Amino acid sequence: MALKVCKFGGTSMADGHTMTKVKKIVESDPDRRFVVVSAPGKRFSGDTKVTDLLYKCYAELMEHGDCKRAFADVRKRFEGIVRELNLNYDMTPVLDQTERRMDEERSEDFTASRGEYLAAVVMAQLLGAQFIDAEDVIFFDENGVFDDKKSYSAIASAVEGVKLAVFPGFYGRGADGKIKTFSRGGSDISGAIVARAVGASVYENWTDVSGFLACDPRIVDSPKRIKSLSYKELRELSYMGANVLHSESIFPVRKANIPIVIKNTFRPEDEGTSILPIAQYKPSGNIVTGIAGKKNFTVIFIEKSHMNSEVGFVRKVLSVLERYGVSVEHIPSGIDTMSVVIDSASVDNFKLEQILESIKAEVEPDFMRVSENIALIATVGHGMSSSVGTSARLFKALADAGVNVKMIDQGSSELNIIVAVKNEDMEKCIAAIYREFFGNN
Ligand code: ADP
Ligand code: ASP
Ligand code: MG
Numbered sequence: 473m474a475l476k477v478c479k480f481g482g483t484s485m486a487d488g489h490t491m492t493k494v495k496k497i498v499e500s501d502p503d504r505r506f507v508v509v510s511a512p513g514k515r516f517s518g519d520t521k522v523t524d525l526l527y528k529c530y531a532e533l534m535e536h537g538d539c540k541r542a543f544a545d546v547r548k549r550f551e552g553i554v555r556e557l558n559l560n561y562d563m564t565p566v567l568d569q570t571e572r573r574m575d576e577e578r579s580e581d582f583t584a585s586r587g588e589y590l591a592a593v594v595m596a597q598l599l600g601a602q603f604i605d606a607e608d609v610i611f612f613d614e615n616g617v618f619d620d621k622k623s624y625s626a627i628a629s630a631v632e633g634v635k636l637a638v639f640p641g642f643y644g645r646g647a648d649g650k651i652k653t654f655s656r657g658g659s660d661i662s663g664a665i666v667a668r669a670v671g672a673s674v675y676e677n678w679t680d681v682s683g684f685l686a687c688d689p690r691i692v693d694s695p696k697r698i699k700s701l702s703y704k705e706l707r708e709l710s711y712m713g714a715n716v717l718h719s720e721s722i723f724p725v726r727k728a729n730i731p732i733v734i735k736n737t738f739r740p741e742d743e744g745t746s747i748l749p750i751a752q753y754k755p756s757g758n759i760v761t762g763i764a765g766k767k768n769f770t771v772i773f774i775e776k777s778h779m780n781s782e783v784g785f786v787r788k789v790l791s792v793l794e795r796y797g798v799s800v801e802h803i804p805s806g807i808d809t810m811s812v813v814i815d816s817a818s819v820d821n822f823k824l825e826q827i828l829e830s831i832k833a834e835v836e837p838d839f840m841r842v843s844e845n846i847a848l849i850a851t852v853g854h855g856m857s858s859s860v861g862t863s864a865r866l867f868k869a870l871a872d873a874g875v876n877v878k879m880i881d882q883g884s885s886e887l888n889i890i891v892a893v894k895n896e897d898m899e900k901c902i903a904a905i906y907r908e909f910f911g912n913n
Contacts, residue, residue: 473503474503474673474674475503475505475506475670475671475672475673476501476503476504476505476506476672476673476674476675476676477505477506477507477508477663477666477667477670477672477674477675477676478497478498478504478506478507478508478663478676478677478678479507479508479509479510479641479659479660479662479663479675479676479677479678480494480507480508480509480510480678480737481510481513481659481660481677481678481679481680481737482510482511482512482513482514482521482522482523483513483514483679483680483737484510484678484679484680484737485509485510485511485512485513485591485595486512486513486514486515486519487512487515487552487553487556488552488553488554488555488556488557489556490737490738491553491557491594491595491598492557493737493738493740494507494509494595494678494737495598495599496740497678497737497740498599498636499599500740503673504676505634505635505636505637505670506631506636506637506639506666506667506670506672507595507599507601507636507637507638507639508638508639508640508641508659508662508663508666509588509591509592509595509638509639509640509641509659510587510588510591510641510642510659511523511526511586511587511588511590511591511642512549512550512553512587512591520545521587522546522549522587522590522591523584523587523642523656525542525545525546525549525587526546526583526584526586526587527580527583527584528542528545529542529543529546529574529583530574530580530583530584533574533575533578533583534578538575539571539574539575539583540571543571543574546567546586546587546590547563547567550563550567550590550594551563551567553594554594557594557598559594559597559598561594561597563590563594566590566593567590570586570589570590574586577650577651579650579651581643581650581651581652581653582650582651584642584643584653585606585640585642585643585651585653587642588606588640588641588642588643588659589605589606589640589643591640592605592638592639592640595638596637596638599636599638600636601635601636601637601638602634602636602637602638603637603638604627604630604631604634604637604638604639605639605640606639606640606641606642606643606644606645606662607643607644607645607651608626608630608645609623609626609627609630609639609644609669610623610626610627610643610644610645610662610665611623611626611644611645611646611647612644612645612646612647612652613647614647616646616652618644618661618665620665620724623644623665623669624665624668624669625669627665627666627669627670628669628670631669631670639662639666640662641658641659641660641661641662641663642654642658642659642662643658643662644662654718654720655718655720657715657718658718658720659718660677660717660718660720660721661718661720661721661724663675663677663721664721664722664723664724664725664732665724667724667725667730668724668725668727668728668730671728672730673730674730674731674732674733675725675730675731675732675733676732676733676735677717677721677732677733677734677735678735678736678737679716679734679735679736679737680736680737680738681716681734681736682697682735682736682739682742682743682744683697683698683699683734683735683736683742683743683744683745684697684698684701684706684709684714684716684717684734684745684747684762685697685698685716685762686698686760686761686762686763686906686910687714687762687763687764687902687905687906688713688714688764688765688902691899691902691903692902692903692906695906695910696910697743697744697745698745698756698761698762699743699745699746699756700745700746700747700748700753700754700756701745701746701747701748701753701761701762702747702748702749702750702753702854703722703726703747703748703749703750704750704854704885704887705761705762705852705853705854705887706722706732706747707719707722708764708850708852708883708887708888709761709762709763709764709850709852710722710764712764712765712766712848712849712850712852712890713764713765713766713850714762714764716734717732717734717747722747726749729749729752731746731747731748731749731752732746732747733745733746733747734747755854755855756855757855758853758855758909758910759853759855759856759859759862759909760851760852760853760855760856760862760905760909760910761852761853761854761855762852762853763849763850763851763852763902763905763906763909764849764850764852764902765847765848765849765850765898765899765901765902766847766848767845767846767847767895767898768815768816768817768845768846768847768895769801769813769814769815769816769846769847769848769892770813770814770815770816770819770824770842770843770844770846771811771812771813771814771842771843771846771878771879771892772811772812772814772827772828772831772840772841772842773809773810773811773840773841773842773843773879774789774809774810774811774812774831774835774837774839774840775808775809775837775838775839775840776808776835776836776837776838776839777808777838778808779807779808779809779810780807780808782835785810785835786803786805786810788834788835789810789812789831789834789835790803790812791834792827792830792831792834793812793814793827795830796819796823796826796827796830797818798814798818798819798823798827799814799815799818800812800813800814801813801814801815801848802848802881802890804879804880804881804890811879813846813848813879813881813892816844816845824842828840828842843878843892845894845895845896846878846879846892846893846894846895847892847893847894847895847897847898847901848890848891848892849890849891849892849893849898849901849902849905850888850889850890851866851888851889851890851891851905851909852887852888853887853888854887856886856887856888856889857885857886857887862889863880863882863889865908865909866889866891866905866908868908869904869905869907869908870891870893870901870904870905872904873900873901873903873904874900875893875897875900875901875904876893876894876897877891877892877893878892878893878894879891879892880892
């Protein structure tokens with residue numbers, strides 16, 4: 473029998489009205505047995521996500537010793553939801569206990585996790601389902617890394633004999649016994665973990681768009697929907713900024729070949745997007761599958777004659793970054809040049825200066841330059857490897873749009889072409905690539 477795990481994101485959990493839609497979706501298919509929820513998100517533009525209210529609670533807790541004022545907004549959100557749902561359930565004791573535990577724990581991760589916790593408590597009431605706390609079944613090891621074996625076996629035991637259960641997303645428990653969250657948007661990862669642990673036939677990810685779109689709909693108006701994506705394409709696009717799905721969420725499901733389907737809570741009849749193992753994936757016939765971009769990178773450009781014949785050159789440069797604990801995003805290189813792309817948030821000015829000094833001492837380059845405020849744009853698609861002239865079309869489109877390309881990196885898999893531009897050119901660049909490969913829609 474098919475078994476579906478459904479994750480509902482923040483907009484699907486925003487208020488009583490949207491939670492009623494969630495209930496309808498779950499109840500319309502008996503295979504939908506395990507539900508993972510996010511904290512309530514924005515109800516309208518300008519609204520604040522519950523998770524952001526909770527980060528404010530933590531700031532208030534640190535400043536004043538309690539978070540009464542900030543937590544009052546969280547209370548209001550949940551009390552409002554219970555009222556809208558007409559639930560015969562008194563939230564006050566669980567809200568009081570949550571506030572008390574926040575005061576005791578004084579932990580940012582604990583505080584931030586309570587949006588998912590409370591949302592799952594309410595959703596379990598609404599569905600008449602069992603509540604399974606993520607802190608009892610999702611674990612991290614001493615290094616803060618997700619402990620897959622321990623978690624999968626705990627989830628499998630917790631769901632034994634259970635018909636319908638709700639799990640809070642976003643958090644689990646660390647080796648020190650304390651609550652630990654994934655990075656932002658991490659409920660997608662929790663959903664994938666549950667899907668893997670229960671051996672789901674599909675992982676449904678319900679959100680506020682009708683699938684993975686060819687680019688960010690906030691940049692291009694109504695971009696085309698991607699019918700089917702491979703895990704590899706998904707990884708490239710989500711890592712590079714298509715945050716409709718957290719980039720880490722493919723790992724648990726990929727190993728077990730569980731397809732992911734992205735669906736729209738507000739238009740459940742729409743087909744959505746299927747993300748499939750390469751063996752099951754049917755190429756769309758398009759050269760480009762999708763485009764995504766991310767801002768705020770720093771590029772260190774290094775030039776030295778005969779770099780190519782100097783044994784260990786690249787290793788020496790990279791070892792400097794390793795010493796400073798900075799991870800490298802990309803290393804495009806030429807015969808006498810190489811660039812190292814790093815996330816700007818991983819270095820402050822002082823650290824950057826030290827890194828540059830160390831590189832100078834280590835490899836004595838002829839020339840070195842740093843560019844900051846750089847955006848990377850990835851154009852992704854399996855179709856690009858078999859199609860001649862894709863890069864030429866892409867660069868002509870960017871030249872015609874007046875975008876100055878600072879760096880190019882074509883991945884060795886021929887699955888993507890990455891270009892670096894100034895932060896402020898990112899949107900223009902994505903729109904130009906979209907127009908070139910998808911027309912004006
Ligand atoms: P949820 O709260 O359901 O997890 P998110 O806000 O995390 O939802 O992700 C959905 C949003 O991702 C969409 O509303 C859209 O604005 C944004 N987005 C960015 N890139 C894409 C893309 N390529 N396709 C679809 N949505 C995208
Ligand atoms: N609520 C968390 C966030 O806002 C996690 C999630 O929604 O996936 O990042
Ligand atoms: Mg999300």
